[in-house]
Amino acid sequence: MFYQILVNGLIAGAIYALVAAGFSLIYSTVKFVHFAHGGVIALSAYMLYLFYSMLGLPFWLAAIVAILSGSIFGVAIDYFIYRPLRKRRASPTIILVASVSVLLLLESFNLIFFGADVKSINFLDIGTGLTLGPVIITSLQIFIVASSISLLILLFAFMKYTKMGKAMRAVADNKSVAEIVGISSERIYTWSFALGSLIAGFAAVLIALEQNIEPTMGTALMIKGFTASIIGGVESVAGGVLGAFLLGLAENLGIWWLPSSYKDAIAFVILFIFLLFRPEGILGVKKSNK
Amino acid sequence: MSKTMKWIIALVVIILVVAGVWFYSSKTATAPTATGPIKIGLSAPLTGEGASWGQNAIAAATLAVKEVNDAGGIGGRQVELIAEDDKGTAESVNAFNKLINIDKVVGIVGPLASASAGPALPLAQTAGVPVVMIASAPALTKVGDYMFRVYPADSYQGSLGADIVFTKLAKKKVAVLFVKNDYGQGVADSFASKFTSLGGIVAYKGEIVNGTTDFRSEIAKVKASGAEALYLAIYPEGGLILSKQLKEANNKLPVVGEVVLNDEKIVKSGYAEGYIFTEPKSDLSEDFVAKIKALPDYKDLSVMIAAPFTYDATKALLSAIAKTPADVSGLKIKEALSSVSFPGVSASTVEFGADREIKVPAFNIKQIKNKTVIDFAG
CATH class of the missing domain: 3.40.50.2300 (Response regulator)
Incomplete structure (x- = not known):
């Protein structure tokens, strides 16, 4: 049973990681909490449902449309909501409130246009999982775990070696200095939202296949994704992914002994421990006292 | 405008407001009228x-x-x-x-x-x-x-389910998964008390939080408990995902539940083949x-x-x-x-x-x- 629970933890962690990666990427440059990220995931999942199940597009095409629409929604939210607020020099708290409002708005939007009932994407035939020694896992789950890990590596490489990644890190590190050397922070913000929300769209497709789609799924995902990125270090994308796997494993190993109704309690106890003793997270850098 | 005039106007306004409030409240305080819907x-x-x-x-x-x-x-x-x-x-x-x-x-x-x-x-x-x-x-x-x-009331459904598992399926050891609220607890409790009174053993009782989408570790615990059958008291949305994950986990235990399983999405999904449930006759x-x-x-x-x-x-x-x-x-x-x-x-x-x-x-x-x-x- 231990190995099965270990694998269950990896699967859960991979799903949290898909959420946390995009969230951390956006946070690292813009420095405010974009809770509406969860709403973008939910909306992208509904786009998949719209184009695949309702309009009958081929799955790969619907998936691409859903992923791209994630990116478009993210940029649109930044352009129409956050940017005007930034121009008025709104504090991060105000932008946080705005992001929660956008999340609720997107959920209500899903509710109005797609209805309250749970939708499933019947693309993959659900068969019995593959038995690998003591463990049962489906091929979709292997794909989810693999893509989470690849995402971790790709994002790490992107931030480290590409010009855009370097520019993002520069803005993340010190916005004023970055602007002095000619990096437009607004442009970098737009790119952060585009890229982070592209990951949200990708997450949406996989989560839609693995779980089901419901209007309020964004909030549930966001809570775990946010917790994961705090644990991992909210300014580090790799940290977010790492935190997600840690969270998934801790939850599942924890309910080996505890009733599974304690799952959320386990997650939040870990969150508190990190907030108290290592608020910068696993990979975060401790800010020096100035 | 003279000062006196201002005072008079103010007085009139106050009287009008008080009268208005009194009129309105006395109107709503009367018993519901026998007109209107x-x-x-x-x-x-x-x-x-x-x-x-x-x-x-x-x-x-x-x-x-x-x-x-x-x-x-x-x-x-x-x-x-x-x-x-x-x-x-x-x-x-x-x-x-x-x-x-x-x-x-x-x-x-x-x-x-x-x-x-x-x-x-x-x-x-x-x-x-x-x-x-x-x-x-x-x-x-x-x-x-x-x-x-x-x-x-649930006490009927739970004890009826216990009867089916013990008598009709002849399984003496059972695991129960239930959603942790009044409904789930009510069904699970009446199931468990009836099942033990019949002479069976409840090997595992797992609580599920409403809204959970990941049941895999609960399924692993059910398997490890050595139960011969599984009884469910869970809402349709959770039931849909649970039945999917049970199938993925190659579950061979007979599954018995109650009326909540009779949901079109669960039935049509193909995940819940062979599930047995009790249903108030309707x-x-x-x-x-x-x-x-x-x-x-x-x-x-x-x-x-x-x-x-x-x-x-x-x-x-x-x-x-x-x-x-x-x-x-x-x-x-x-x-x-x-x-x-x-x-x-x-x-x-x-x-x-x-x-x-x-x-x-x-x-x-x-x-x-x-x-x-x-x-x-x-």
């Missing part, structure tokens, strides 16, 4: 985990009200249905407060979820507003004498389904068991109101409810006993085979 409330999970139940409930209540209105209303007055979303949670408190204090309904249909009913029912009892509920936790009708129920007659689907907004609704029960609950309330058309007060309606009797769609006769429970609950044992629901043969 008779308002009844519905508290149902229109969104969230139990949304499919809520959508069925609102459709069924709308149908019952429409039938009365089409036949001329009650005592010449039309009936107005006010539906509030209780989300299947304690949100019901807000729903009840609004229905009782703002809309001033004369009676409430619902809640459907025990988790909603528990916190909200005392409000109606205190305010003297009769409630005809569908929620199934055994203790709910004991809240007070304004509480009626058209649905058989024939979804084609006639009834057709009537629901003929309503303007509900032609695509997947009609399930919540509809006939909500329909009968609404009809019971409306028949009670029709017995006292001259005085539609809570007290009179409550008294009339105990003598209501009509052929229902959820039971052959809808009548309340002295315990304010439906008098004759009847059950079927069903099984999911080839994505349809059939009578259980074993």
